[in-house]
Amino acid sequence: MAPALQESKLAFIGGGNMAGAIIGGLIAKGVNKQNIYVSEPWEVNRDKLAATGVRTTTSNVEAAQDADIVIIAVKPQVTKTVSEELGAAWSSRTTLPIIVSIAAGITLDSLRNWSKTSDGRTAHVVRVMPNTPALVGEGASGLFASEDITADEKELVSALLASVSKATEWVDKEELLDVVTGLSGSGPAYFFNMVEHLISSAVALGLPRDQATRLASQTCFGAGKMLVESSDDPAQLRKNVTSPNGTTHAALETFKAEGFEQIVDKSVKAATHRADELGQTLGKQ
Ligand SMILES: NC(=O)C1=CN([C@@H]2O[C@H](COP(=O)(O)OP(=O)(O)OC[C@H]3O[C@@H](n4cnc5c(N)ncnc54)[C@H](OP(=O)(O)O)[C@@H]3O)[C@@H](O)[C@H]2O)C=CC1
Numbered sequence: 001m002a003p004a005l006q007e008s009k010l011a012f013i014g015g016g017n018m019a020g021a022i023i024g025g026l027i028a029k030g031v032n033k034q035n036i037y038v039s040e041p042w043e044v045n046r047d048k049l050a051a052t053g054v055r056t057t058t059s060n061v062e063a064a065q066d067a068d069i070v071i072i073a074v075k076p077q078v079t080k081t082v083s084e085e086l087g088a089a090w091s092s093r094t095t096l097p098i099i100v101s102i103a104a105g106i107t108l109d110s111l112r113n114w115s116k117t118s119d120g121r122t123a124h125v126v127r128v129m130p131n132t133p134a135l136v137g138e139g140a141s142g143l144f145a146s147e148d149i150t151a152d153e154k155e156l157v158s159a160l161l162a163s164v165s166k167a168t169e170w171v172d173k174e175e176l177l178d179v180v181t182g183l184s185g186s187g188p189a190y191f192f193n194m195v196e197h198l199i200s201s202a203v204a205l206g207l208p209r210d211q212a213t214r215l216a217s218q219t220c221f222g223a224g225k226m227l228v229e230s231s232d233d234p235a236q237l238r239k240n241v242t243s244p245n246g247t248t249h250a251a252l253e254t255f256k257a258e259g260f261e262q263i264v265d266k267s268v269k270a271a272t273h274r275a276d277e278l279g280q281t282l283g284k285q
């Protein structure tokens, strides 16, 4: 782990699913737990986080007051309220923390405006779209920063995300983060849904559920590992499984006939569009 990150004080505003996944991944990587302070209103989540050794509070202002990096990990609909609350509290701070927002769709402009201090200063902001496999150190994250970000700040935020992500991709244009949301932010859910259906199909054909679950899970894990480790592209890996007129061919012909490609295409577009819509609508609040 980068020394600068090990020494940095991190505040998480919101300690739900995604914050929990990043925090779990950071702890597994050996980050100093005493440097992680989480504000979370729900006692059950707070207790779960406190049990991991990080500090918890119900006060956003307290969690963020000495932080070097403040990770805004609340729902997009709550981002304005917490950003305004933090900005107002930072008027007495000489150095502002870096804000890292993981909220889907919420733009840099909105984040900068909402978190302005009462004397008109603006924090440096990075938008990040992580995903829940961060919990097991296998996350994928897209990043985009405001122009005023310094090289050191960019490196620090990269190190933060890289400690829980195997793919850490800075994108060239802010709107591409919505595409990242439709691809890898929401992607784990597409995958889990596919596995749910694989299991229920096998169960309907007579395989016991526990066996179906173990076989489906390991198939997906093994295929994922091949995707990451092999020099072959996904199309070649698919062809390697598909014997002429064999079983896989029969299944993939059904994919084609039933419009699998179109379903995936429409779904990724729907998620991307929703991220943009959230940003536009909530930005006008
Ligand atoms: N889940 C995912 O896979 C991903 C999520 N994201 C983004 O991460 C963000 C959080 O999502 P997710 O973790 O799924 O959501 P969760 O609802 O699990 O977590 C959000 C947490 O914030 C708490 N909260 C609500 N209001 C406040 C407040 N005013 N101050 C501090 N905390 C508050 C909520 O508490 P309570 O429940 O009591 O309201 C909740 O525990 C979203 O913006 C989402 O777009 C990004 C990438 C992937």
Ligand SMILES: O=C(O)[C@@H]1CCC=N1
Pocket: 104, 181, 185, 186
């Ligand atoms: O569903 C959502 O809105 C969030 C953003 C990406 C994954 N989960």
